[in-house]
Amino acid sequence: MSAPSAELRPLPTPHWDEALAVEIIAAHAGLEGACLPVLHALQEEFGCVPHEAVPMVAEALNLSRAEVHGVVSFYHDFRAAPPGRHVLKLCRAEACQAMGADALSAGLLGRLTVEWGGTTADGRLTVEPAFCLGLCACAPAALMDGEPVGRLDAAALDNMVLEARRA
Amino acid sequence: MMRIYLPQDAAALALGAEAVLRALQAEASRRGVVLDVVRTGTRGAVWLEPLLEVETPEGRIGYGPVKAGDVAGLFDAGLPEGGAHALRVGRPEEHPWFAGQTRLTFARCGVVDPVSVADYRAHGGFVGLEKALAMSGEAIVDTVKLSGLRGRGGAGFPTGIKWNTVRLASADRKYVVCNADEGDSGTFADRMLMEGDPFCLIEGMAIAAIAVGATKGFIYTRSEYPHAVRAMRAAIVAARRAGWLGDNVGGSGRAFDMEVRVGAGAYICGEETSLLNSLEGKRGVVRAKPPLPAVEGLFGKPTVVNNVLSFAAVPWIMAHGAEAYAGFGTGRSLGTLAVQIAGNVRRGGLVELPFGLPLRAVIEDWGGGTASGRPFRAVQVGGPLGAYFPEALLDTPMDYEAFARAGGLLGHGGVTVFDDSVDLARQARFAFEFCAGESCGKCTPCRIGAVRGMEVMDRIKAGVQPEKNLAVLDDLLELMTDASLCAMGGLTPIPVGSALKHFPEDFDVAARAAA
Numbered sequence: 001m002s003a004p005s006a007e008l009r010p011l012p013t014p015h016w017d018e019a020l021a022v023e024i025i026a027a028h029a030g031l032e033g034a035c036l037p038v039l040h041a042l043q044e045e046f047g048c049v050p051h052e053a054v055p056m057v058a059e060a061l062n063l064s065r066a067e068v069h070g071v072v073s074f075y076h077d078f079r080a081a082p083p084g085r086h087v088l089k090l091c092r093a094e095a096c097q098a099m100g101a102d103a104l105s106a107g108l109l110g111r112l113t114v115e116w117g118g119t120t121a122d123g124r125l126t127v128e129p130a131f132c133l134g135l136c137a138c139a140p141a142a143l144m145d146g147e148p149v150g151r152l153d154a155a156a157l158d159n160m161v162l163e164a165r166r167a
Numbered sequence: 168m169m170r171i172y173l174p175q176d177a178a179a180l181a182l183g184a185e186a187v188l189r190a191l192q193a194e195a196s197r198r199g200v201v202l203d204v205v206r207t208g209t210r211g212a213v214w215l216e217p218l219l220e221v222e223t224p225e226g227r228i229g230y231g232p233v234k235a236g237d238v239a240g241l242f243d244a245g246l247p248e249g250g251a252h253a254l255r256v257g258r259p260e261e262h263p264w265f266a267g268q269t270r271l272t273f274a275r276c277g278v279v280d281p282v283s284v285a286d287y288r289a290h291g292g293f294v295g296l297e298k299a300l301a302m303s304g305e306a307i308v309d310t311v312k313l314s315g316l317r318g319r320g321g322a323g324f325p326t327g328i329k330w331n332t333v334r335l336a337s338a339d340r341k342y343v344v345c346n347a348d349e350g351d352s353g354t355f356a357d358r359m360l361m362e363g364d365p366f367c368l369i370e371g372m373a374i375a376a377i378a379v380g381a382t383k384g385f386i387y388t389r390s391e392y393p394h395a396v397r398a399m400r401a402a403i404v405a406a407r408r409a410g411w412l413g414d415n416v417g418g419s420g421r422a423f424d425m426e427v428r429v430g431a432g433a434y435i436c437g438e439e440t441s442l443l444n445s446l447e448g449k450r451g452v453v454r455a456k457p458p459l460p461a462v463e464g465l466f467g468k469p470t471v472v473n474n475v476l477s478f479a480a481v482p483w484i485m486a487h488g489a490e491a492y493a494g495f496g497t498g499r500s501l502g503t504l505a506v507q508i509a510g511n512v513r514r515g516g517l518v519e520l521p522f523g524l525p526l527r528a529v530i531e532d533w534g535g536g537t538a539s540g541r542p543f544r545a546v547q548v549g550g551p552l553g554a555y556f557p558e559a560l561l562d563t564p565m566d567y568e569a570f571a572r573a574g575g576l577l578g579h580g581g582v583t584v585f586d587d588s589v590d591l592a593r594q595a596r597f598a599f600e601f602c603a604g605e606s607c608g609k610c611t612p613c614r615i616g617a618v619r620g621m622e623v624m625d626r627i628k629a630g631v632q633p634e635k636n637l638a639v640l641d642d643l644l645e646l647m648t649d650a651s652l653c654a655m656g657g658l659t660p661i662p663v664g665s666a667l668k669h670f671p672e673d674f675d676v677a678a679r680a681a682a
Contacts, residue, residue, distance in 0.1 A: 032383075032466070035448030036431060040390075061448070074450040075431030077390050089391070093352030094547055097597070098510030098585045099538065131434060131601070133391050134355035135181050136583065137213035137508060137515025146393050150181030 013050035014082055020045065021053045029060045035071050039078055047082030083126035084119040086164040089143040092129045095136035104140055105129075108157055124165040168201045169247045170222040174277060176209035176362050177394045178355070183234060184217040190238035191219075198242060208363015208398075210277030211517035212264055214535075215256065218277075223249040229256040264514065264533065269495060271483045271503050272476060273519045276363035282401045284409040287366040293411060295485030299374045300419040304334050307378035311481060313489035315501030320346055320437075320474030321549065321578040321654075323500075323567045326481075329471060332461035333379040336469035341381035343372050343423075344446065344465055344472045347388035347395070348430055348437040351550025353581030356505040356517055357475035361388065361395035364479075365402035366411075369425070371478030373416060374485060375471050376423040384425030385465070387442050390432055399427045434551075434605040438653050439472045441607055452607045453653045474579070476505055497523035500566035508534045510547075510583035520565070527561035529582055541586040545670065547594075549578025551601050552658035554665035555591060574665060576658070591670035596624035598662040606655060613656025616647045620663065630676035637674070640667070 024045060028037045038057055039049050046053075049072050058068045072078045090105050109127065112120050119126040135141035138150030144160055173179075173188055188204065195202045209216060218231035219241075228249030230241060237254060244252040256262050259277075279286040287293065299307050312327030333341060345368065349357040360368060372384045388395055403425060406412045414422045428446055430436045436445045440454035443465050464470025480502060484492045493501045500522035506529050507517050513535035520529075530536070530546060537543055545555045554575030556563065563573045570577045585594075599620035606613045620643055626636045644660035651657040667674055 033428075033446050033448040036428065036445065040429060040431070067449075070450050071448065074452075075433050077431035094551060094594070094597075095353045095509040095581075095583045097594075098583055098589065130391055130432075131605075132350055132352045132354075133177075134349065134358040134389075134395075135178055136353045136355055136510065136581070137512075137517075138178055138181055138216070139510060141181060143391070143393075148177045148181035148394070150178065 010051050013046060013048065013052055015046065016050055016052055018052070021050070021056060025053070025056055025060045034061055035063070035068070036075075039072060043078060048079035051080070083128075084123050086125045086145050086167070087128060088125060088161065088164070089128045089130040089133070091131070091133050091135070091139070091141045093132040093136075095132075096139040096141060099139040101140040104152060104154060104157060107154055108161065111158070112161070120165065122165065125161060168203055169195065170203045170205065172205045172207050172220040172222070172227060174209045174216060174218060174363075175206040175394075176216075176277075176359060177392070178213045178359075179209055179216040179218070180394070182213075182216045182232065186235040187217045187219065187233050187238065190235040194238050194242050200247065205280050207279065208276050208281050209359060210259055210265065211273065211359065211519075212514070213516040214514040215516075218256070218259070220259065221246055221249055223247075225249060226258050229259045229262070230254045231256055264518075267533075268519050269503050269521050270519050271492070271495075272367070272479045272505065273360065273364070273517065274483075275367065276360060279364065281363055281365055281398055282405055284366065284405050284411070287364075291486060292366055292482070293370055293417070295482035296370045296373050296377075296411070296417060298485050299377050300417050300421070304378045304380060307374065307485070308334055310485060310489045311378075314484045314492040315496070315499070316477065316480055316484065316492070317500070317567070318474060319476035319480070319505070319579065321576065323577070326473060326477050329461055329473070330375060330378055332459065333381070333469045333471050336462055338469050340383070340466075340468050341379055342465040342468055342470040343376045343379070343381045343384040343425075344443070344470055345372055345384065345386040345475055345478055346437065346439060346442055346472055347386050347475045348442055349389065349392075349475070349579065350434040350437045351552075351579050351581050353509040353547065353550060353583035354507050354579045355509075356507055356580060357388075358392050358395045359517055360475055360479055361392070362398045365399050366406060367479045367482055368399070368475055369402060369406050369412065371481040372425060373411065373423050374481050375473070375478060377416070377419075377421060379469070379471055381471065382422050382424070384423065385446055386425060386427045387436070387446055388427060388429060390429050396427055396429055403427065434601075435607045435655055438655060440653070442472070443470065450607070452609050453655075455652060476579075495521040497521070497564065497566055498568060500568065504565060504577070504580050506533075506565065507579075507581045508584070509581060511537045511539055511586045512584040513538050522566045523564045525562050525564055526556070526582070529565065530561065530584055534582075534584060537584060537586045539586045539588075541588065543584065544587040544589055545585045545591060547583045547585070547662065548581065549576045550581050551598060552576070552654060552661055553578050553581070554661050555594065555669060556665070557669040560669070574661070574668070576661065591666040591673040592624065592628055595663040595666040595674075596621060596628065598659055599624060602655060602659040610650070610652035610656060612647045612650040613652070613659070616643055616651075616656060617659060619643055620647075620659070627674055628676065630680070633674075633676065
């Protein structure tokens with residue numbers, strides 16, 4: 001088979017560093033069932049699972065590229081491209097719904113003019129859905145850059161987003 | 168010196184515990200008071216968080232919910248002596264919300280320093296494991312059987328029987344896997360225990376390993392739980408250093424060690440066979456059973472797979488005896504249940520209760536009714552695959568069989584309350600949407616059925632040929648129930664069907680438009 005044409009090739013991952021990827025993969029490849037730990041470690045470094053790393057992971061774990069791609073694409077967490085500088089995970093599950101999460105998130109996405117998983121035009125904020133953060137007794141809840149926030153309302157959410165986009 | 172206990176459970180952090188800590192430090196240094204802050208888990212009263220406690224000669228005195236702005240006032244009121252203040256709740260264990268509970272599994276949660284082995288020991292920790300190390304595997308399994316402990320993940324399978332299957336299997340290697348992939352909305356007991364008393368889970372898994380002859384354990388938890396992951400990993404390191412994990416568990420010459428693995432946002436990985444595939448580094452696709460994981464589990468080896476709360480119940484059972492545990496509860500649901508009160512409720516949190524209390528007591532007595540102050544309308548028990556119950560079913564006792572008879576399931580004990588603003592047709596549609604998004608795709612009824620279900624619900628909600636579409640919906644529910652490979656597709660009909668049965672008015676668009 002001939003190589004795919006240039007237009008079909010995915011864009012290079014920003015800050016891609018092959019040597020670093022080799023190091024990360026090697027650090028976790030010896031674990032039992034190493035694939036998820038390797039992919040998490042890559043995403044931790046690059047903000048996504050770089051497509052450049054997929055054949056390297058396959059080689060290191062004695063898997064086919066298709067198998068690794070299958071794993072990457074199965075799990076919601078693994079991103080194909082790096083997120084914005086800050087990541088807001090908003091809970092959309094039932095306990096948060098019972099406290100008005102649907103309207104809250106619809107309002108925010110509308111004001112930011114992004115879709116779920118999208119990043120604001122200034123590249124500062126990515127808004128991702130979560131289905132339960134275990135903060136169901138202080139709903140609606142979110143994780144802002146990994147920090148939990150509970151009993152959100154529109155004003156608190158807007159404030160938090162404003163602060164994050166400034167920083 | 169003033170010793171303060173302040174939770175760092177994710178829910179306390181979500182409600183401003185860090186800001187309270189900063190205010191405490193600033194105010195203490197302004198007043199020349201030396202602070203000794205112990206970070207604990209939560210006692211479970213999320214409605215009182217952040218619940219700050221100060222050590223006094225009369226014991227620990229709690230104040231909550233504290234905001235950073237309250238701190239100066241607390242000092243003015245004599246915080247170091249446990250002085251009177253509007254936020255003072257007194258000794259937490261004497262507060263009716265706590266005093267009415269039966270805290271076995273969660274006895275230490277919110278009380279101890281979660282990463283201190285010494286503190287865990289001082290509160291009765293590792294007594295169960297010490298006893299187990301002096302017993303045969305068969306005797307441990309018999310104790311667990313006799314306690315009546317059933318899997319707390321939702322299926323309610325007798326834990327001792329599962330362990331015995333693994334014990335009797337012969338293999339060069341066996342595993343103990345903890346299912347900490349707590350994805351059900353309305354549940355947070357696993358998270359709370361892992362953050363507040365991680366050694367309890369370690370001890371329970373170690374007892375299981377000793378009983379069945381396993382040498383390696385995994386805790387599979389969620390990426391949405393970064394605080395639990397950190398607490399668990401720190402506790403494993405501390406337990407290993409103290410000799411409770413490793414090549415010589417508690418000086419017994421037996422080997423057992425464990426590690427934490429983090430999922431990647433797939434709800435289906437809470438299904439045990441999907442979890443095992445994920446642990447092996449594969450797509451989280453469900454496996455057909457048999458073979459049972461107890462016979463061919465992780466990497467094809469005999470594997471105990473239990474929920475966090477099943478393992479965490481075992482140290483108490485070993486320490487206090489099977490009969491003592493079986494003395495709580497009702498019928499075939501013995502021991503205690505960690506009930507998690509969530510959603511639109513005034514006093515949300517975790518209460519540990521013997522099985523058998525009516526659902527109404529949980530929502531009204533502990534929960535205090537809706538947070539919004541609007542009338543109660545529906546409650547979903549058991550997560551996204553649990554039934555929506557109306558007011559008329561609130562007298563259902565919290566036990567496995569009673570819930571099954573009422574057309575629902577207890578699941579992991581999550582109770583999500585909704586007020587009268589809820590639209591049950593919308594919730595039914597969401598159940599299909601969630602199933603469509605989270606289906607592993609292996610079986611057709613779940614993969615395709617969920618998508619068809621969304622479409623049918625959209626037509627019903629739009630008032631398109633409602634009778635015909637309701638007939639299609641009925642067919643679909645029956646098919647998914649009977650033909651799905653696992654509980655994901657097989658139980659999605661529960662929330663949909665219960666919403667339709669108990670709240671038919673929400674599905675009748677013509678009537679609603681006329682009203």
